[in-house]
Amino acid sequence: MPELLVAFITGFTTGGLSCMAVQGGLLATSIANQIESDITAKAGRNESRSFKIALPILLFLVSKLTVYTLLGALLGSLGQVLRITPLAQAILQFAIALFMLGNALRMLNVHPIFRYFSFEPPAAVTRFIRRKAKGETTFLTPILLGALTVLIPCGVTQAMMAAAIATGNPLSGAGLMFAFTLGTSPVFFALAYFATRLGALLEKHLVRITAAVLILLSIFALDTGMNLLGARFTLTRLASNVIPVGEVALLPNAVQPAADGNLVLNVVDKGYRPRTLHAPADLPVTLTLVTEDVYSCSRAFLIPAIDYGVILDATGEKIVDIPPQAKGTVLPFTCSMGMYTGKIVFDL
Amino acid sequence: MKKQQFRVEDMHCVNCAMRLQELEDTLPGVKSVDASYRTGKMVVEYDEAKIKSDQILQAVRRLGYTAVPES
Numbered sequence: 001m002p003e004l005l006v007a008f009i010t011g012f013t014t015g016g017l018s019c020m021a022v023q024g025g026l027l028a029t030s031i032a033n034q035i036e037s038d039i040t041a042k043a044g045r046n047e048s049r050s051f052k053i054a055l056p057i058l059l060f061l062v063s064k065l066t067v068y069t070l071l072g073a074l075l076g077s078l079g080q081v082l083r084i085t086p087l088a089q090a091i092l093q094f095a096i097a098l099f100m101l102g103n104a105l106r107m108l109n110v111h112p113i114f115r116y117f118s119f120e121p122p123a124a125v126t127r128f129i130r131r132k133a134k135g136e137t138t139f140l141t142p143i144l145l146g147a148l149t150v151l152i153p154c155g156v157t158q159a160m161m162a163a164a165i166a167t168g169n170p171l172s173g174a175g176l177m178f179a180f181t182l183g184t185s186p187v188f189f190a191l192a193y194f195a196t197r198l199g200a201l202l203e204k205h206l207v208r209i210t211a212a213v214l215i216l217l218s219i220f221a222l223d224t225g226m227n228l229l230g231a232r233f234t235l236t237r238l239a240s241n242v243i244p245v246g247e248v249a250l251l252p253n254a255v256q257p258a259a260d261g262n263l264v265l266n267v268v269d270k271g272y273r274p275r276t277l278h279a280p281a282d283l284p285v286t287l288t289l290v291t292e293d294v295y296s297c298s299r300a301f302l303i304p305a306i307d308y309g310v311i312l313d314a315t316g317e318k319i320v321d322i323p324p325q326a327k328g329t330v331l332p333f334t335c336s337m338g339m340y341t342g343k344i345v346f347d348l
Numbered sequence: 349m350k351k352q353q354f355r356v357e358d359m360h361c362v363n364c365a366m367r368l369q370e371l372e373d374t375l376p377g378v379k380s381v382d383a384s385y386r387t388g389k390m391v392v393e394y395d396e397a398k399i400k401s402d403q404i405l406q407a408v409r410r411l412g413y414t415a416v417p418e419s
Contacts, residue, residue, distance in 0.1 A: 115386045120362050123369060123382040141362075 004179040007160060011183020014269070015297045017020055019184050020191055023149040027060055027192050028100075029214055032151040045186060055191045056142040061185045063146030068157075068181040069174050075164040076173020086228045087306045089336060092152055093225030100218035103326070107211040158300045158336055161313040227338030230304030238342050240275060261285045263344065267312060269296040271340035272333070280348040281327035287320040300336035309336070349379060352401060354390045355416035361385060367411055375399060375407055390415060410414070 020027075102117030121140055130206060160180045164173035219235070226234045261283045266273040267290060279285045289301060293313050299312040303320070312318055325331065325346040334341045359365055366391055366403055372403035377398030383390040401417060407413040 112388065115388075118385060120365065120384060120386055123384075125382075126366050127371060127372075283413050 003163075004175055007163075007179040009174050010156065010160065010295055012186065013181040013183075014297075015160070015180060016184040016187025019149075019153075019157055020188055023064075024191075024217060025177045027057065027145070027188065028201040028217060045314070053193060054189075055139070057189055059139050060142040060146035061142040061188055063180065064088055064149050065181045065185065067147045067150045069178040071161070072177025073170040073174035075161055075177070076167045078165060078168040085231075085311055086302045086336070087309070090228035090304075091142075092224040093221045093228060093338070096152060097218040097221035097225065100214045100221065104211040104214035104218065107214070108208065156295070156297050156299075158297075159311050204267070212287055224338030227332075227334045228302065228304060228336070230332045230334070232332055232343070234338075234341070236338060240271075240341060263287045265289050265342070266300050267294055267301065268292045269294055269298065271298055272342040275342040277342070277344045278348055279322075279344050279346050281324075281346040282324050284324055284343075285322040287322055289318045289320065291315055291317075297335045298340045301333065302336055303331055303333045305331050349393055351352070351393045353409070353418045355388060355418055356367075356383065356390050356413050356415050357388055358413050359383070359385045360387060364406050365390075365412065368408065368413065371404070371407055371411075375404065378379060380389075389418075394412065
């Protein structure tokens, strides 16, 4: 029982924001669909505006909760590591970016070809649902997109998925993922609801504003994918160089270049300290990852260039053996969401 | 029964297609309406003895769309 409470609190605190950063695009698309629907049916029914905005968010979250609970049961029963490689994650991020960008261009009526980015269920399916639900067909998209979030778990979710695997029991795994996803839901709902209400004040331009948000989110997803591929020049890396947040909080054992090839990287809630490590060239290097009460996605640590990935314990140490690298080599590392980044420079 | 294809250029989203499909529940003589936002087309299967093409066009217009029959 205590682990369920911890899972819920983790979801409520770090999980909600972390997942919103990755899965917010799908939720935004759900709401965009509802907005389009509202504008289409201007006469509208007598439901309040609040209800119309809340409904797709709730459907999205319920669908997400259901799918993640089922995933927890699956992981618990598998009891083995279900590891998605950085490359697969990057491809998924690119696909999401393309999906959002396509939808934005569709909403802006750039070209009819972009209509293919919309989910269009077969007529037989909508007919069946319409007759069952008396015309309420717009709930399909948020349900489908809520379920799709299972393909893009954020770093905190991945840590929770690892915990679900470790339970080795389908019921415990399902309970853990249910508690965690339930914990993330209030943050999702509050952010999405108030953002949309604010947007409703600008209804005249709402479709365009939503399209613009989708474009921004697609750029973010593209950048995340680039980080996951280990690209050296990405917007996130550029921003972290321009805004050196937290560098003053460097821990003493992590600031010195390690000429002996023993590097220490402190993994903290807001990323990695220091962001740049200096290592000797042409020598095997050991990288010690140190965590202490870390609950953010930085725990899902990746070095894409050497295809290394690990979910770190909340508190503990993990040693990574890095093979010799030529002088001048730069190995970027990142969290599995591509949000927190850093690099090892082999220049000693 | 006659099957007639229409071009409906002014659908804005999938929900427009769904609204057009609802005509099959409201127009007597219409057996089925398959509208697609992606292709911008609508295929209506109807009984010529009960409803005319013009009446279908009017019903579409009342929903706020413009349908053009295709040969």
